[in-house]
Amino acid sequence: MSGGSNREIHGIAASPGVAVGVALVLDRRRVSIPRRHIGEEDVDREIQRLRDAVVAARVQLRELRERVSPEAGEHTLILDAHLLMLDDALLLEQAESAIRVDRVNAEWGLRRTVENIKVLFDRSGVDYFRERRSDIDFVGERVLREMMGGSSPIAPLREVEGPVILVAHELSPADTAALAHNDVLAFVTDVGSATSHTAIMARALSIPAVVGAADATREIATGDLVVVNGLRGVVTVTPDAAAAQRATDRGDRYQAFVRSLRSNHADPAFTRCGQRVGLRANIELPAEAAVAIDHGADGIGLYRTEFLYIDRSQPPTEEEQYEVFRRIVEMMAPRRVTLRTFDLGGDKFSTAFRIPKELNPALGVRAVRLALREPEVFRAQLRAMLRAAVWGEVRVMVPMVSTLTELRAARAQLDLARAELRAQGEAFGDVPFGIMVETPSAVILADHLAREADFFSIGTNDLMQYAFAIDRGNEHVAHLARALDPVILRCISQVARAAEAAKIDCSICGAMAGELLAVPILLGLGVLELSVEPTAVPEIKASIARIDLASARALADEALGLGTADEVEALVRARFGGLLADLLAAGDVNGDDAEALILAAPSPGGVSGVGGGGGGGGAHSRMSLRIFSSACSWSCRMRSRDRLYLSPISFSVSSSSWSRPKRQRMIRASIGESVSRSRRSSSDHAVFATCSKGDGVTSSWRKSM
Amino acid sequence: MDAHETFEVLNERGLHARPATRVVQTASRFRSEVTLERDDQSANAKSVMGVLLLLCPKGSKVVVRAQGDDAAEAVAAIGQLFQSGFGESG
Numbered sequence: 001m002s003g004g005s006n007r008e009i010h011g012i013a014a015s016p017g018v019a020v021g022v023a024l025v026l027d028r029r030r031v032s033i034p035r036r037h038i039g040e041e042d043v044d045r046e047i048q049r050l051r052d053a054v055v056a057a058r059v060q061l062r063e064l065r066e067r068v069s070p071e072a073g074e075h076t077l078i079l080d081a082h083l084l085m086l087d088d089a090l091l092l093e094q095a096e097s098a099i100r101v102d103r104v105n106a107e108w109g110l111r112r113t114v115e116n117i118k119v120l121f122d123r124s125g126v127d128y129f130r131e132r133r134s135d136i137d138f139v140g141e142r143v144l145r146e147m148m149g150g151s152s153p154i155a156p157l158r159e160v161e162g163p164v165i166l167v168a169h170e171l172s173p174a175d176t177a178a179l180a181h182n183d184v185l186a187f188v189t190d191v192g193s194a195t196s197h198t199a200i201m202a203r204a205l206s207i208p209a210v211v212g213a214a215d216a217t218r219e220i221a222t223g224d225l226v227v228v229n230g231l232r233g234v235v236t237v238t239p240d241a242a243a244a245q246r247a248t249d250r251g252d253r254y255q256a257f258v259r260s261l262r263s264n265h266a267d268p269a270f271t272r273c274g275q276r277v278g279l280r281a282n283i284e285l286p287a288e289a290a291v292a293i294d295h296g297a298d299g300i301g302l303y304r305t306e307f308l309y310i311d312r313s314q315p316p317t318e319e320e321q322y323e324v325f326r327r328i329v330e331m332m333a334p335r336r337v338t339l340r341t342f343d344l345g346g347d348k349f350s351t352a353f354r355i356p357k358e359l360n361p362a363l364g365v366r367a368v369r370l371a372l373r374e375p376e377v378f379r380a381q382l383r384a385m386l387r388a389a390v391w392g393e394v395r396v397m398v399p400m401v402s403t404l405t406e407l408r409a410a411r412a413q414l415d416l417a418r419a420e421l422r423a424q425g426e427a428f429g430d431v432p433f434g435i436m437v438e439t440p441s442a443v444i445l446a447d448h449l450a451r452e453a454d455f456f457s458i459g460t461n462d463l464m465q466y467a468f469a470i471d472r473g474n475e476h477v478a479h480l481a482r483a484l485d486p487v488i489l490r491c492i493s494q495v496a497r498a499a500e501a502a503k504i505d506c507s508i509c510g511a512m513a514g515e516l517l518a519v520p521i522l523l524g525l526g527v528l529e530l531s532v533e534p535t536a537v538p539e540i541k542a543s544i545a546r547i548d549l550a551s552a553r554a555l556a557d558e559a560l561g562l563g564t565a566d567e568v569e570a571l572v573r574a575r576f577g578g579l580l581a582d583l584l585a586a587g588d589v590n591g592d593d594a595e596a597l598i599l600a601a602p603s604p605g606g607v608s609g610v611g612g613g614g615g616g617g618g619a620h621s622r623m624s625l626r627i628f629s630s631a632c633s634w635s636c637r638m639r640s641r642d643r644l645y646l647s648p649i650s651f652s653v654s655s656s657s658w659s660r661p662k663r664q665r666m667i668r669a670s671i672g673e674s675v676s677r678s679r680r681s682s683s684d685h686a687v688f689a690t691c692s693k694g695d696g697v698t699s700s701w702r703k704s705m
Numbered sequence: 706m707d708a709h710e711t712f713e714v715l716n717e718r719g720l721h722a723r724p725a726t727r728v729v730q731t732a733s734r735f736r737s738e739v740t741l742e743r744d745d746q747s748a749n750a751k752s753v754m755g756v757l758l759l760l761c762p763k764g765s766k767v768v769v770r771a772q773g774d775d776a777a778e779a780v781a782a783i784g785q786l787f788q789s790g791f792g793e794s795g
Contacts, residue, residue, distance in 0.1 A: 080726050080730075081722045081723065081725070081726045081753065084726055084729050084730075084753040085753055085754060088752050088753055088754045088755070089749065089751075089752050089755075090749075090752045090754040090755050090758075091754055117754060117758070120758055121757070121758070135722060136754075320717075
């Protein structure tokens with residue numbers, strides 16, 4: 001492998017770690033088919049080709065079905081359904097008639113038929129039927145592949161011995177079944193986001209994954225040696241010996257880093273001076289609860305219930321929601337779970353509601369406003385939450401409350417929901433009732449709200465948008481809103497003080513809580529409860545353990561008096577940058593570059609931590625910066641399931657020219673632009689930056705925005 | 706021989722892929738021609754695509770009709786599936 005090509009494919013870092021191994025490609029990409037019209041004399045031949053292909057596809061599916069172990073009951077049924085579809089008269093008759101009547105070749109005829117059937121399912125407006133589209137697609141593609149001779153077995157698992165790196169267009173439940181008995185070192189998929197099935201599974205298994213790596217299945221062949229860097233979101237195909245060794249080392253360092261973080265796994269988070277800090281996880285899918293526990297979270301600080309409403313024509317029933325909530329609450333018990341009522345509208349749409357078309361949806365019927373317009377739907381959810389509280393400690397939180405009247409109206413609905421349950425003789429538990437503080441009005445009125453709410457949770461993402469009057473989706477302005485801006489710090493400080501005066505809990509569940517540089521300030525401002533993405537829990541816990549409250553408070557006091565985000569950031573770096581350096585670099589303290597870069601980093605608009613190693617010894621070493629960002633939140637899940645990453649932008653800049661202000665400004669502008677472009681499609685995202693120096697990667701880091 | 710009877714879809718998720726698979730597997734055991742009818746549409750009960758495309762959500766009424774020497778048995782067997790909610794909860 002010494003003559004490797006080192007080709008790189010960039011995607012989204014979906015599960016951290018670095019793995020080196022042999023690829024196994026599950027080719028599920030849609031084949032591109034020849035389309036041609038045929039003469040009458042060819043009709044019979046084309047029909048025969050179609051029938052032969054169906055027979056061959058059936059043999060393969062049967063084989064796969066036998067290989068799948070009987071305990072995978074669910075999956076066998078799906079494969080049975082596929083087999084039936086393959087034999088289905090409707091599919092075959094329509095395809096044959098397309099060939100005969102429309103005089104098209106077999107591939108075209110079949111593709112057309114599959115598309116027609118998909119349209120019928122689509123029109124149904126019923127989710128369960130719409131889901132079937134993928135099954136029909138799957139069956140159609142199997143047959144097409146057979147016809148085109150390029151048949152790759154569905155899961156050629158026997159061809160590769162030992163552990164593998166799995167490369168696929170996307171992974172379906174059927175694939176998962178087929179993989180049950182294989183050792184998988186890492187996953188790579190063409191499509192997907194950080195919340196896709198593959199990503200969640202990988203994190204649960206603690207193996208690296210890169211998703212949204214466009215063309216991975218085209219670029220990688222089964223048997224290729226590949227490096228999967230789940231920290232950077234990069235896959236290297238056929239690395240040379242040196243690159244493979246570097247990757248192995250990086251993987252080892254990461255493992256050591258994780259082990260060192262995990263040593264505190266079972267313990268609650270404490271500051272260096274012994275103050276207990278509540279550290280919980282934000283989740284969206286029930287499956288993530290296990291990930292949260294695994295990463296040592298104290299509970300769920302924010303469960304986004306919106307996903308239950310997405311992609312369906314009717315809101316979920318009370319019973320359906322109750323089952324989901326109960327499962328999570330039971331799994332987390334005795335840890336606390338905070339359920340947030342649906343935050344729909346704004347940039348998150350659901351077909352289950354008829355929200356009027358709005359000129360300005362972020363300021364329109366969203367979250368609690370929608371809930372109060374649809375009280376029946378709202379109470380069904382509240383009843384489900386109350387009932388789930390029988391099974392563990394549950395808190396209920398309402399998003400986007402902007403007036404006291406709204407808080408009272410929402411609480412009245414909760415009281416009504418309780419009365420309804422009582423009347424029905426349903427068991428339910430006691431729940432504290434709190435609000436998200438994410439509008440400037442709620443900040444200004446925090447003292448009043450604190451007297452009537454049972455707790456506060458500050459949603460910094462929305463608060464930033466509304467406080468700065470900056471549309472997060474607008475690339476021209478998005479970079480102007482920064483979490484470390486004194487504006488946001490003052491908001492948080494005011495809310496935290498109001499909560500303290502009223503003796504209620506105050507937590508932060510926005511992306512800011514997962515930002516290493518923000519942690520000391522937040523603690524200093526008096527926020528002792530943080531809720532972050534599940535996988536960020538260990539590093540945030542480690543950072544908390546290095547901070548003592550006295551210096552955090554001094555830092556916060558000083559930061560509140562500053563005028564700009566840049567000044568705040570410089571201050572935090574000066575006070576805490578050294579303490580947190582290895583965390584900021586994800587354990588990569590090898591080479592001083594990472595630390596030097598981060599500590600010395602100036603802050604381009606919207607992006608921090610990108611800088612050049614100016615001055616010092618290698619004054620002429622050329623450095624290149626590569627910035628790309630990954631989107632992982634749920635607006636991307638809704639708008640499209642497609643990959644969401646930016647093509648990396650690369651610069652070559654010498655350390656001497658980096659010091660020239662004009663050159664720096666240019667680079668910062670490009671970075672800022674690329675970051676804000678990704679904001680169009682997502683509200684939470686991270687920027688991954690790598691800095692390489694001729695001979696390969698020397699440092700990389702990640703920053704949540 | 707001709708037999709038919711009307712059944713209601715009881716399970717929460719309607720006649721989706723797995724129940725449809727069961728219906729087709731069951732219908733295929735009989736020599737009779739079996740159809741499902743809903744509103745003005747009908748489908749061959751031995752075609753999974755046909756059954757799926759009837760798009761029967763929970764609560765819909767479906768006529769199971771069979772023609773052939775084992776028609777009565779076929780209707781009874783498929784009716785059994787409907788009544789058991791296809792072995793799915795709710």
